Amino acid sequence: MVTGITFLSLFVLLAAGMPIGFAMGVSGAVGLWLLGGADTVTGVLTTTPLSTVSTYELxxxxxxxxxxxxxxxxxxxxxxxxxxxxxxGRVRGGLAIATAFAGAGFGAICGSSTAGAATLASISLPAMLRHGYEERLANGVVAISGTLAMLIPPALALVLYGLLTELSVSKLLLAGLVPGLLVTLLIAATVLLLVTQDPSRAPKGQRYTMMEKIRSLRVVGPMLVLIMLVTGLIYLGLATPTEASSLGALGACLIALVRGKLTFASFAAAIASAARTSAMITMIILGAHIFGYALALTQATQMLVDAISGLPVNRYVVIALVLLIKLALGCFLDQFAILLLTVPIMVPLIVKLGFDPIWFGVVLVLTAEVGMVTPPVGMNAFVVARYTGRPVEEVFAGIWPHFIAHILAIIFFVAFPIVVLWLPNTMSH
Structure with missing residues (x-):
């Protein structure tokens, strides 16, 4: 009864437009009040904010x-x-393939899917449309390439998953690297398949000399420095994710300064934007903790885990159902909201079924990638539509081939978890 009222109040608040962090906090407080009265609510609200923000990994x-x-x-x-x-670029569809590779590179120094989609939309979309690319193809590859930042370190979604589950953030970030690179190649392969089926979708590009190609690599230097400061130091065991993230922020600041792009105004704007986004995510985590306390007191999570794990079905059937639920939620909710709502329930279940929680985190985030581009609330699709001025339905139409490819990728990683776990199992400790 209490569990039902808690969830009902959450969905009512979300439907009313309340931000997810506040909605989870308020509905969790309602559940705590029903279970233990005002003293329980006061006790949780006076201790949870400090314990949440004092987490070192945060x-x-x-x-x-x-x-x-x-x-x-x-x-x-x-x-x-x-x-x-x-x-x-010389290959037919080369600009679209370059978009996928640039999305992976930007994801390796960004971590935000929406920022990735916005950046690619402002850079690559005008170039593709100017060269006569089919609008659906161009819109689809930009929207899906932006999601690569969710898998390739430093992936904020994996960091959040690690904080929620108290798993090693280092191992989670490394676990996302190989799947992220494979998904990048999958996006490129999907583009090649589409332009092979219908060459009119994309023209061939300009030929460049080897000297021009070599000269173009000068931009890769700063990017490699940042990647080494983050992923490299984590893999070698020389820095924790928190230390590596600080070095990465300092490195990115110095690169902007050396390139003459950093002014007082741009510095202040970067700090303010980072502060706003960080405050939003922290509030979401705080609300999730309050909501989690209410669920823990009702023991609803444990009862659900015991009931599902006791079903006379193969454990892969359960995983399939869990991921289908995640895909369905992705059509309506933001990826952070889905992680916060489902991780406290799903992770105990998959651990009891004998699955590795690090592997599951990567598969879960890959599934969230699909949610970022599926209707009706695919955030990346709306970002691309805003930059192009085209109907969002047109963006969704261009995403469907990539949606099918991503579903196949999810099945592959479920069938072969070693692909996900190999790199974190080899990291220095």
């Missing part, structure tokens, strides 16, 4: 966000895309 989120802000200021993304065009 510092990595504002630092990764700040790194992304300085990367945007430095305008590395634009030059990275230009370099990718020089290397693969």
């Amino acid at each position: 510092l990595s989120i504002p630092m990764f966000i700040l790194m992304a802000e300085f990367v945007i200021v430095s305008r590395i993304a634009e030059e990275l895309y230009d370099a990718m065009v020089i290397w693969v």
